[in-house]
Amino acid sequence: MENLIYLYGLLPTEEVTDKPLPSVKGFDGKGSIYTVSMNKITAVVSDLNPADYSEELIKDKIGNDTEWLQEKAFHHHEMLTALYKKFTIIPLKFCTIYKNEESMRSTIQSSKEKVEDSFKLLKGNEEWNLKIYCDDNTLKKQVSENNPTIEAKKKEISELPRGRQFFENKKIDQLIETELENEKNRVCERVHEKLKEYSLHAAIKKNWSKDVTGLKENMAWNSVFLIPVAQVERFLEEVYQVEEELGESGWRFEASGPWPAYHFSSFS
Amino acid sequence: MSLKESIENKDIALIDILDVILDKGVAIKGDLVISIAGVDLVYLDLRVLIASVETLVQSHEGNREKTSSIHFDKQRGELVHATGQPNKWTD
Numbered sequence: 196m197e198n199l200i201y202l203y204g205l206l207p208t209e210e211v212t213d214k215p216l217p218s219v220k221g222f223d224g225k226g227s228i229y230t231v232s233m234n235k236i237t238a239v240v241s242d243l244n245p246a247d248y249s250e251e252l253i254k255d256k257i258g259n260d261t262e263w264l265q266e267k268a269f270h271h272h273e274m275l276t277a278l279y280k281k282f283t284i285i286p287l288k289f290c291t292i293y294k295n296e297e298s299m300r301s302t303i304q305s306s307k308e309k310v311e312d313s314f315k316l317l318k319g320n321e322e323w324n325l326k327i328y329c330d331d332n333t334l335k336k337q338v339s340e341n342n343p344t345i346e347a348k349k350k351e352i353s354e355l356p357r358g359r360q361f362f363e364n365k366k367i368d369q370l371i372e373t374e375l376e377n378e379k380n381r382v383c384e385r386v387h388e389k390l391k392e393y394s395l396h397a398a399i400k401k402n403w404s405k406d407v408t409g410l411k412e413n414m415a416w417n418s419v420f421l422i423p424v425a426q427v428e429r430f431l432e433e434v435y436q437v438e439e440e441l442g443e444s445g446w447r448f449e450a451s452g453p454w455p456a457y458h459f460s461s462f463s
Numbered sequence: 464m465s466l467k468e469s470i471e472n473k474d475i476a477l478i479d480i481l482d483v484i485l486d487k488g489v490a491i492k493g494d495l496v497i498s499i500a501g502v503d504l505v506y507l508d509l510r511v512l513i514a515s516v517e518t519l520v521q522s523h524e525g526n527r528e529k530t531s532s533i534h535f536d537k538q539r540g541e542l543v544h545a546t547g548q549p550n551k552w553t554d
Binding site: 271 | 467478481
């Protein structure tokens with residue numbers, strides 16, 4: 196049976212001719228990685244035995260074998276990080292697999308212009324991720340003390356007859372929760388707008404729950420930026436300053452990068 | 464050290480990697496459509512998710528050779544040779 200092709204990423208062919216590819220083992224830990232050139236685009240791939248890497252088997256592993264997922268996800272990430280250090284690269288999503296070389300070639304050929312545009316976009320720019328975490332309890336305390344909406348409500352309640360105060364006070368907890376969420380969004384949006392000034396492109400991603408992150412704080416914001424290399428330090432200084440300013444009110448800002456441009460080379 | 468350098472040298476957890484490599488950004492769809500974005504990470508082992516990737520990256524960057532059974536076999540062979548005793552191992 197024909198080998199499957201695991202595609203790691205795409206490089207501009209002109210860069211590959213200058214520098215050799217790192218010599219490392221492929222996705223199955225046995226064969227080596229190699230390149231397939233299609234004019235201006237060069238794919239970095241490795242072969243997979245279809246008996247070991249059928250769609251069902253991979254799905255089963257991903258769902259049930261965390262150690263496998265950890266090993267393979269690290270492998271994918273390390274490979275792309277190593278390539279990223281030497282080349283302009285369009286990283287592919289984890290487990291992008293083709294039935295054979297021909298199928299990969301024709302798929303890439305049909306997106307040729309977009310691939311080449313992405314190369315241009317990525318050159319000289321870096322992808323950075325920013326996660327904002329918030330300790331809800333610390334912030335809640337401040338919101339319940341300093342929020343104008345809540346203050347107005349408290350004043351309104353204090354002027355009510357005793358009996359009704361009891362019920363209205365119960366409702367105020369709910370109001371605090373709502374205002375807490377509003378405050379979190381306000382802060383995150385303000386920071387995001389500020390940081391966008393340093394970037395070419397910015398996007399907002401999904402937040403992860405505490406069950407996934409294992410942290411005691413909630414993830415309040417998860418965002419990604421494409422930043423010109425010369426602006427990166429200023430971007431990070433801005434993050435640092437915001438952290439200085441807000442750190443005591445329960446906020447934590449976590450920038451990571453530069454990442455192979457998983458987000459910004461996407462064109463599907 | 465610049466801020467950038469200090470961040471680059473920080474450890475990355477699997478959760479951060481999965482956040483990136485499983486993201487919606489499929490550039491060019493493969494034939495085998497492995498849709499893991501739909502996998503609920505909540506069911507994965509948390510200790511694994513937040514495990515740091517530091518050691519793996521370092522072993523690569525330090526150009527250190529990976530320890531493998533081939534190495535051990537080679538070393539064993541050398542030791543056996545050095546003792547001048549007959550080899551009791553069956554390969």
